[in-house]
Every structure is written in structure tokens, then in C-alpha cells.
Amino acid sequence: MNWQxxxxxARGPFFYAALLFMLFGLAYRLVTVxxxxxxxxxxxDKGSKAAGVVKTFLKALLIWPFIPWVKNTFTKNPLIYxxxxxxxxxxxxxxxxxxPHMLVWKSLSGLSWPTLPLPIVDWMAAVGxxxxxxxxxxxxxxxxxxxxxxxxxxxxxxxxxxxxxxGYMMTHHLWFQYEVLYSLHMLSVDVMMxxxxxxxxxxxxxxxxxxxxxxxxxxxxxxxx
Amino acid sequence: MTATKQAYDTLVHETGGWxxxxxxxxxxxxxxxxxxxxxxxxxxxxxxxxxxxELLRRAYEQRFTLVGGxxxxxxxxxxxxxxxxxHWSELNYHACTVCNKCSMVCPMGIDLGSLLHGVRxxxxxxxxxxxxxxxxxxxQVKEGSPLGMTDSVWDQRLEWVADEWEVEIPxxxxxxxxxxxxxxxxxxxxxTNVAAIAKVLNAAGEKWTVSSKAREVVNFGFYxxxxxxxxxxxxxxxxxxxxxxxxRIVVTECGHAYDALxxxxxxxxxxxxxxxxxxxxxxxxxLVGSGRIKLKPGAFDGxxxxxxxxxxxxxxxGGHIQEPRDILKVLAPNxxxxxxxxxxxxxxxxxxxxxxxxxxxxxxxxxxxxxxxDQVNSVGAKTVTMTCSNCRLQFxxxxxxxxxxxxxxxxxxxxxxxxxx
Ligand code: HEM
Ligand code: HEM
Ligand code: SF4
Ligand code: SF4
Numbered sequence: 001m002n003w004q005x006x007x008x009x010a011r012g013p014f015f016y017a018a019l020l021f022m023l024f025g026l027a028y029r030l031v032t033v034x035x036x037x038x039x040x041x042x043x044x045d046k047g048s049k050a051a052g053v054v055k056t057f058l059k060a061l062l063i064w065p066f067i068p069w070v071k072n073t074f075t076k077n078p079l080i081y082x083x084x085x086x087x088x089x090x091x092x093x094x095x096x097x098x099x100p101h102m103l104v105w106k107s108l109s110g111l112s113w114p115t116l117p118l119p120i121v122d123w124m125a126a127v128g129x130x131x132x133x134x135x136x137x138x139x140x141x142x143x144x145x146x147x148x149x150x151x152x153x154x155x156x157x158x159x160x161x162x163x164x165x166x167g168y169m170m171t172h173h174l175w176f177q178y179e180v181l182y183s184l185h186m187l188s189v190d191v192m193m194x195x196x197x198x199x200x201x202x203x204x205x206x207x208x209x210x211x212x213x214x215x216x217x218x219x220x221x222x223x224x225x
Numbered sequence: 226m227t228a229t230k231q232a233y234d235t236l237v238h239e240t241g242g243w244x245x246x247x248x249x250x251x252x253x254x255x256x257x258x259x260x261x262x263x264x265x266x267x268x269x270x271x272x273x274x275x276x277x278x279e280l281l282r283r284a285y286e287q288r289f290t291l292v293g294g295x296x297x298x299x300x301x302x303x304x305x306x307x308x309x310x311x312h313w314s315e316l317n318y319h320a321c322t323v324c325n326k327c328s329m330v331c332p333m334g335i336d337l338g339s340l341l342h343g344v345r346x347x348x349x350x351x352x353x354x355x356x357x358x359x360x361x362x363x364x365q366v367k368e369g370s371p372l373g374m375t376d377s378v379w380d381q382r383l384e385w386v387a388d389e390w391e392v393e394i395p396x397x398x399x400x401x402x403x404x405x406x407x408x409x410x411x412x413x414x415x416x417t418n419v420a421a422i423a424k425v426l427n428a429a430g431e432k433w434t435v436s437s438k439a440r441e442v443v444n445f446g447f448y449x450x451x452x453x454x455x456x457x458x459x460x461x462x463x464x465x466x467x468x469x470x471x472x473r474i475v476v477t478e479c480g481h482a483y484d485a486l487x488x489x490x491x492x493x494x495x496x497x498x499x500x501x502x503x504x505x506x507x508x509x510x511x512l513v514g515s516g517r518i519k520l521k522p523g524a525f526d527g528x529x530x531x532x533x534x535x536x537x538x539x540x541x542x543g544g545h546i547q548e549p550r551d552i553l554k555v556l557a558p559n560x561x562x563x564x565x566x567x568x569x570x571x572x573x574x575x576x577x578x579x580x581x582x583x584x585x586x587x588x589x590x591x592x593x594x595x596x597x598x599d600q601v602n603s604v605g606a607k608t609v610t611m612t613c614s615n616c617r618l619q620f621x622x623x624x625x626x627x628x629x630x631x632x633x634x635x636x637x638x639x640x641x642x643x644x645x646x
Pocket of ligand 2: 011094095098100101104121125153160163164165166167168170172182185219
């Protein structure tokens, strides 16, 4: 097999095709959801919707959803919070503050920023991989998670796990030639991008809707979010 | 399959962008399960809130998403069947009080309570409401009240309360500013509450009245999830208010009724906004805060620890969280003690959402109440007070069932007993 050609394909045409598919797919889903219509809320407010929205975002942006704000909910299923939190932290750190990834953002947007040294990014990646394994085990053990998980949930896990592992293997030159690992990394990233709009991984878009709704619902009643 | 079709159509109808964006946000993380008292008490994974809304999600996915459409076409997506409806009817009506605690825990902030109400709408359209609950709804349609409080019963009971406790209960007073609508739970089971509220309003010099047209505030259509019935019962209240020309409608100690009237009515019936709709807890807070009524400080101190149970529809979903605390700090500054968790994070009593009206739901209901028992016992309270008669019904029943030695009471009653003339 010609890995050089594979790599060029996976970094080139396939990458851009997958990227476009992801962007259009997400846009399509956004538009269909918004297109379902939003009825006006005529109920008079007691508190302030806007204040509720601002507060809930301050309390729960990005990594904060993984802090168990509500009492007595952490003790019985702590892995979800710990694993989920560490996984997302690792994901965002490597994707935004890892040097090779920053260069991708730069080539796409023109903006650049300082990055973290490789060993730190590397450790974060390891943390992310371990956290994802924890999440998978938990999904197989916890009776609620078992019940609500179908093939799609496991595929989502897999398609995010593969770039994490291949990325890690690449920086450590594990087992295979660099081109092979790089190709695998890029192929898995491309597959993930195609999968995102088809699956629940698009939660990162709808998160902003649900959070805003939460803030508005609690805010309008004058209840702490 | 007509039942299924009706359920499906209603579920689809319930799904605008507001609902859809939240269904899409769910990551299937399962955190919401830990919030649900029914899951906590029984460990039954099917009681996870996310699983209870599964029907709504399936209908949405099949009807509105490409992936869902494709999965249905190739046959990997499960269609909703009559058996599913029966199964989810039990999950939703027997083991959910629509208390919305789960929405506080969901990392995505999904307003699960509203989605769960949507599921009920689908089940109601398919005639999949548990028999006991449906019988009560039908009774309210026909007789005006699910608890048999017909015109004449209402008439006699109020007369009797006025006599027995020597309070004036103004009736059908045109031009009064406030119309009070009692719940049949109070009129039939906790008449002291009716007397107490009357006494307090009279002491404050409020121009108030009850209406023989709007005699029942309880809304079993809202429990059921049927828009048609909910609107019918709301309209009865609004008509009474319109006839008397009042400015303000006071909902007494009933949670679901308050949720329906205060937080939903105007979206179905815009004229609801012609009136200020407020819960009696808000009124009490106002009267005590402004000094229009005076309470004997410490009136309830020295009788053992008193704790306050937050009702899901009045506190978490109603916003009247601070008033009861302010009042209790006057009534029992030394013996009032909070349970944990409390306020908007409070644990539901387990009897709301119509659950207490369903005999077949006794097992999960008592199981859930045990969480409440632990909470109350851990502060060592001998008296539990609250602002919802439906909770109070659950507490009195629970105290009986588990042979507890607590005193169960209502906040309005405590206020009335501590009035300084
Ligand atoms: C606004 C940004 C985001 C927020 C608030 C967020 C939040 C969450 C939450 C709360 C969970 C459930 C917790 C858990 O399963 O442990 C979750 C799961 C997940 N998220 Fe995110 N996320 C975001 C962005 C992303 C992105 C960008 C990706 C991937 C590209 C992603 C991939 C995943 C995956 C794969 C899971 C499931 C993990 C499992 O199998 O349990 N998330 N996310
Ligand atoms: C879901 C997670 C990940 C995504 C979406 C992702 C995405 C990408 C993309 C798009 C590139 C392309 C760079 C290019 O074409 O020039 C890349 C390169 C790279 N990635 Fe990742 N990556 C992920 C995780 C990781 C992890 C966890 C590591 C290891 C710490 C890693 C290490 C690398 C390295 C070293 C390169 C650059 C290879 C080179 O330029 O020689 N990646 N990644
Ligand atoms: S609304 Fe309350 S009872 Fe219903 S699923 Fe959520 S936490 Fe459980
Ligand atoms: S907590 Fe929220 S995101 Fe997680 S499974 Fe429940 S509804 Fe879905």
C-alpha cells in the first residue's frame, strides 16, 4: 500500500470533503430544528429570563457541566462526571492548544495563537484516552446507561476514540511507520467529521439551545438556575 | 394501531423547535437518573427521565430527521406500538410527578419536565391514561371536581367551614379585587386550610371573594396531559373571574393547578393575562412582609423542630421559595430547620403529577416517600409544613402508612394560628 498517497488523500481531498459534509450537515440540522417553529411565550415573567440565561451559561459553560452542582447526584454515578469532564478537557486542550492542530485552525481561519509544549498535550491526550475507556466501561456497567445506549452511542464513542488513540500513537511513534499512523489519524478524523452531523455528537451545537432554554425557564420564574 | 397513530401525531404536534432542540441536545449520559426520586428509591433503570421521554424522541426522530427516516426505512428503528404505549403509560403516570428536578441535573440543561408533559399529551391522545386518573378527569368534566365537590357539596362545605371556624367567606362579590379559588382537596380534606386562608385575608382587610362558578382550582386535565381538558378547567376559573370583574386570581395550596394557571394558561388562552395570577404563598409573603398582618413572633417555637417541604410546582417551578422561609423565621426562629437538599433542589414528595390518584402506583409512590422520611428524620423534625395540599395528602397518607409520629400541617394554617388581631 502506498501510504504517502493515502496520507495525501486523507489530508487533502478527503479531509476537505469530510469537513464540508460536517459543516453542511450541521447547518442542515440547525435549520430543520429552527424551522420547526418557536411559539411565542405570552406568560408574564416573575423574574428575568435574560438574567437566568446569563447565569446558567456562567455556571455551566464547556467543562462546567461536569461539576455536579446539584446535591446528592454525584455519589451514585461519579464516573460520568469525572470521565466526561476529563475527556472533554483533554479533547479541547489537544484540539485547541496542540501545535499541529493549531496549525490546522490557522490554515482554515488565518488566526494563530500560542500552543502548549508537546509533553503536556501528550499527557492530556493520555488522560483523554483513559477517561474515554472509563466512560465505555461505565456505559456497559451502569444499568441506566446500558438501557439508553444503542449502536449509535457506541459508534460515537469509537469514532472519537480512534483519532485520540492514533494521535497519541503518532507522537510516540508506536509500532508503525509515521506515515501509516499519520494516515490512520487523518482517516479517523475524517470519519469522525462525517459521523458528527449524523449522530448525537452534534450535542455541542444544541447544547447552547438547551442551556438558554434552561436559563429562561428558571429565570422567568425567579428561581436560581 | 389507531391508538398508536393518535399518540404519534400528538407527539409530533408537540414537537416544535423548542422541544426538538432539547431532544437533539441530549448526550445520553444518564445523569438525570440520579435526580429522579423514583429511580433513586427503586433502582429501576426504566425510571430514568431520559428513558421516560423515549417515545417523544422516537416520534421526533422518525418524523423529522433524515437519519431517523432512513433507519425506519431499513427497519432498524423501532416503531411505536400499542404495547409501548401501555408500557410508557406506566412509566410516566405511575413513576413521574413531573417535578422537574431532573432538569436541574441534566448537564445540557434540558427542561425534562416539559418534555415529560409532552409525552403525557401523546399518551392522553391515545387513551392510555391509567383508569383511576381518567375517572377523576371525567368526574371533573361532568361534576366540576374530581373529588365529588359538586355545586351543592361546595355550597354546604363552605357554609359549614364558615360556621365551624366562625370566619366570613365572601361569596360572589362583584367588584371584589381578589378572587380566591380553593382546591377540592382543601375543601373536602383540609377544611382548616380554607378557614385559615379566609381568616388571614379578612384580617388583612383584603377585598376578596370566592366564586360559585369558579369553585375548583385543581386541574386534572393538566395531570392527564390533555390540552382540551386543561383548557376547559382553566376556562371555568377565568369565567368566574370575568363575571365578578376581579383583578387578581389567588390559587390556594395546590401545585399543579398553579403551574397550569400561572405558567401555561396564557399560552393557550391569551385572556388569562387579563388577571394577575398568584399563589397564596406569594400573598402570604406580601401580607407579612408589608406588615398588613401581624404574626406573633416565635408562635411555633418550643414544640420540637419544624421543617419545610418545598413543593415542586410552587417552589422549584413556581418561584415562591423565599416567602415561606421569611414567614417561618418569624413563626419559629429557633425551631425551624432546613432539610438538605432544599429550595429548588428539593426532593419531591412522590405524590404529585396525579400519582397519588392512581392505586396501581402505590408501590413506587411509597418507595419515593421513603427518601422524604430520611430527609425529615435527619433534621429530627416533628412537624413538617408545606404550601401544597397535594403534597400534604401524600404526607398524611405516608405518615399513616409508615406509622410516623410527625405532625403534618400547612403554612397558611400556621400563619392563621399565629395572627395577632
Ligand atoms: C459545548 C461543548 C460541549 C459540551 C457542553 C459537551 C457536553 C457533554 C456532556 C455533558 C456529555 C455527557 C457526559 C458523559 O457522557 O460523560 C458529553 C458526552 C460526549 N461528548 Fe461532549 N460536549 C461538548 C463538545 C463535544 C465535542 C466537540 C465532542 C467531539 C468532537 C464531544 C464528544 C462527546 C462524546 C463522544 C460523548 C459521549 C461520551 C460517552 O460515550 O459517554 N463533545 N458531552
Ligand atoms: C478527536 C481528536 C482529534 C482530532 C479531531 C484531530 C485532528 C487532527 C487534524 C485535522 C490534523 C491534521 C493536520 C494536518 O493535516 O496538517 C491532526 C494532526 C495531528 N494530530 Fe490530531 N486530532 C485529534 C487528536 C489528537 C491527539 C489526541 C493527538 C496526540 C496528542 C494528536 C496529534 C496530532 C499530531 C502530532 C498531528 C500532526 C502530525 C504532523 O503534522 O506531523 N491528535 N490532527
Ligand atoms: S420530573 Fe421528577 S419524577 Fe419525573 S422523571 Fe424527572 S425527576 Fe423523576
Ligand atoms: S441528563 Fe440530560 S443529556 Fe444526560 S441523558 Fe438525561 S436528558 Fe440526556
